[in-house]
Amino acid sequence: MKPVTQEEIRRSFVNMSKSRSKALTVPVLDEVEWEDLDFYAWTDGRDLSRAYLVVQRTDRCVAVELRATRRTADLRRKSICGFCFTSHPVGGTALFSALKSGKEGRLGNSVGIYVCRSLACSAYARDKIAAPMGQMGETLGVEERTARVENGLESFLTRILE
Numbered sequence: 020m021k022p023v024t025q026e027e028i029r030r031s032f033v034n035m036s037k038s039r040s041k042a043l044t045v046p047v048l049d050e051v052e053w054e055d056l057d058f059y060a061w062t063d064g065r066d067l068s069r070a071y072l073v074v075q076r077t078d079r080c081v082a083v084e085l086r087a088t089r090r091t092a093d094l095r096r097k098s099i100c101g102f103c104f105t106s107h108p109v110g111g112t113a114l115f116s117a118l119k120s121g122k123e124g125r126l127g128n129s130v131g132i133y134v135c136r137s138l139a140c141s142a143y144a145r146d147k148i149a150a151p152m153g154q155m156g157e158t159l160g161v162e163e164r165t166a167r168v169e170n171g172l173e174s175f176l177t178r179i180l181e
Contacts, residue, residue: 020056020075024048028059028073031082033120033180040082043071055145057168060138062087070115070138074172083179087113087136097152101132102171103140103164106152112136117179130178132171144168 023031025045032040046061053059063069070085098112099105116131118124134140142148144164159167 020053020059022048022051022053023059023073023075023080027080028071028082031073031080033081033083034118034124035082035084045071055141055147057141057144057165058172062138072138074176076173076176081176081180083117083176085115085117087115098133100135100140100143101175102134102168103143104157104167105135105140105143105150107135108151110136111151117175119178120180123181130175132175140168141165 025048028045029040029043035043044064051059057074059073061071063071068087068089070087071082072085073080073082075081096109098107098109100107100112112133113136114131114133116129119128119130135143139148143150144167145161157164
C-alpha cells in the first residue's frame with residue numbers, strides 16, 4: 020500500500036458524512052509500515068465496536084466505517100477470517116458490517132463479513148505474526164495469500180459501493 024495522509028483518509032470515506040469524517044480521530048501515520056499492508060485499519064479508541072478501513076484501489080483511495088458485532092456464538096467454535104483465512108479461537112473474528120454507499124446506505128442497507136477482530140490480516144498473510152491456532156496445512160506462498168486478502172477486500176468493497 021502507498022502512504023496516505025490523514026486528510027486523504029478523511030476525504031475517501033464512502034459511507035460516512037463529510038462532517039463526521041472531519042471530526043474523526045485518525046491515528047498518527049508517521050510510523051506505519053505501508054509496504055507491508057494490503058489495507059490500513061484501526062479501531063475507535065472511544066467505541067471499540069467501531070473500526071475504519073482504508074484501501075487503495077487503482078483509481079482512488081476508499082475508506083469505510085465498520086461496525087463490529089458482539090459475538091455470542093457457541094464457545095466451542097473456532098472461526099476463520101474471510102480475508103486472510105486465518106483460523107482463530109472463539110472471539111478472534113468479528114462480524115464487521117458496513118453501510119452501503121449512497122442511497123442504499125441512507126436507507127440503512129449494509130453488508131458484512133467475518134474478519135480478524137484485530138484487523139491484522141496483512142500481517143497474518145505475510146507471516147509477520149503467527150496465527151493464533153497455527154495455520155491449517157496451507158501450501159500457498161506469501162504472494163498467493165496476499166492476493167487472497169486483496170481479492171476478499173475488493174469483493175467486500177464492491178458490495179459496499181454497488
